[in-house]
Amino acid sequence: MHRYPKRLVVWPAALLILLSASFARADALRFFAAGDLPYFAAETEQLRDLFDSAEAEGTPFLIHVGDIKSGSAPCTDDNLQAVADLFRSEAVPVVYTPGDNEWTDCHRENAGAADPRERLARVREVFYGDPGVLRLERLGVVRGEGADAADFPENYAFIRDGVLFVTVHVVGSNNGDAPDDPAAVAEFEARDAANLRFLRRATALARERDASAMVIVFHANPQFEKARPARGFRRLRQALVELMGAYSGPVLAIHGDTHRFRHDRPLIDPATGAPFERFVRAEVPGSPVVGGLWISVDPQAEEPFGVSEMYPISRERLVE
Numbered sequence: 001m002h003r004y005p006k007r008l009v010v011w012p013a014a015l016l017i018l019l020s021a022s023f024a025r026a027d028a029l030r031f032f033a034a035g036d037l038p039y040f041a042a043e044t045e046q047l048r049d050l051f052d053s054a055e056a057e058g059t060p061f062l063i064h065v066g067d068i069k070s071g072s073a074p075c076t077d078d079n080l081q082a083v084a085d086l087f088r089s090e091a092v093p094v095v096y097t098p099g100d101n102e103w104t105d106c107h108r109e110n111a112g113a114a115d116p117r118e119r120l121a122r123v124r125e126v127f128y129g130d131p132g133v134l135r136l137e138r139l140g141v142v143r144g145e146g147a148d149a150a151d152f153p154e155n156y157a158f159i160r161d162g163v164l165f166v167t168v169h170v171v172g173s174n175n176g177d178a179p180d181d182p183a184a185v186a187e188f189e190a191r192d193a194a195n196l197r198f199l200r201r202a203t204a205l206a207r208e209r210d211a212s213a214m215v216i217v218f219h220a221n222p223q224f225e226k227a228r229p230a231r232g233f234r235r236l237r238q239a240l241v242e243l244m245g246a247y248s249g250p251v252l253a254i255h256g257d258t259h260r261f262r263h264d265r266p267l268i269d270p271a272t273g274a275p276f277e278r279f280v281r282a283e284v285p286g287s288p289v290v291g292g293l294w295i296s297v298d299p300q301a302e303e304p305f306g307v308s309e310m311y312p313i314s315r316e317r318l319v320e
Helices: 041-056 075-091 115-130 146-149 182-208 231-246
Strands: 018-020 031-032 062-064 095-096 155-161 165-166 213-217 251-255 262-264 277-281 292-297 305-310
Touching: 018 155, 018 165, 031 213, 041 062, 062 165, 075 115, 095 262, 095 305, 115 182, 146 182, 146 262, 165 182, 182 231, 182 305, 213 292, 277 305
Parallel strands: 031 062, 062 095, 165 213, 213 251, 251 277
Antiparallel strands: 018 305, 031 292, 155 165, 262 277, 292 305
C-alpha cells in the first residue's frame, strides 16, 4: 500500500488537484465520495463545486458519509433542509448516511442542547421521508426486513455493475452509546442490532447475486487502529470479521469522522493476527480540508479499489 501524508493542505476553490493512489481499467465502475462537509458557509459552495465536477466526469451517484455541519453549529431544521436542498439539486442520486454532528452531538450547549433522538427523527424525516432528496429509488435499493425498513430507512443496499453497496448507520462519539443516558443506550442497542441484521442480509444478498465486490458505507471510524475498540463499535468490528468469512470477494469500507484521508487495510484477522488482504478502507478528507475521493472498483485487478483524492474546481471553469 502507498503511504499518504497525515495532514493535507487546503487548496483554493478554483483549483482541481487529483492525486492517484492506483489505477484501474477504463471500464471499471467509478464513483465519487465525500463527507464531513460542509462545516462552514464557505464550504457549502465548495462541496457543490466538488459534486458538480464529479457529475461532469460521469459519476453514476454521489456518496456523502455524514457530518453535514460542524459539531458546534446549532442543530436546526434549517441546516438540515439547506443540505437536503443541495442534495436534491444534484443530477444523480446521493447515497447518504448520517453522521454524529447531525444528531448524536446535538445535546452539546453550543449545538443547541437539543434532544439527540428528536434530531435523529428529523434527519430521517428530511432525508429519507422525502424520496426527492436522495432519489434512492433510481438505484433500486433494498432495505431491512419487517419493521427495520421503516424504523431504519438509512440502512439500504443496491447493486451497480455487479458491485453491492451497503449503508449502515454507525456514527462518531462512540456510536451514540452513552452509559449515563438510558435513552441513548436504548437507541444505540436498537440501531446496533439493526445494523448487524442488515449486514447479514447484505452478505447473503452478495452471495445470492454473485456480487464481484462489496462496498460498505458508514460515518464513523470504528477505531480500526485499536485492538479493542470502545463498546459502541465492538459488535460492528466483529461483524466485519464475520463478513470476511462469509463472503469471498474484496470488500471496501468508506467512512469519515476523523477528517484524515486514508487508504489502507486496517481490519485484523484474529486467526492470523495479520490484516485481511481483501478488506480495504478509504477515509474521506474532511473540514477544513474540502475534498473527496474518486473510487474505482475492478475486482480482477491486483488492487481492486483504486482511490484518488480530488479538490474543488469552480463552477465558472466547468462552463467555460
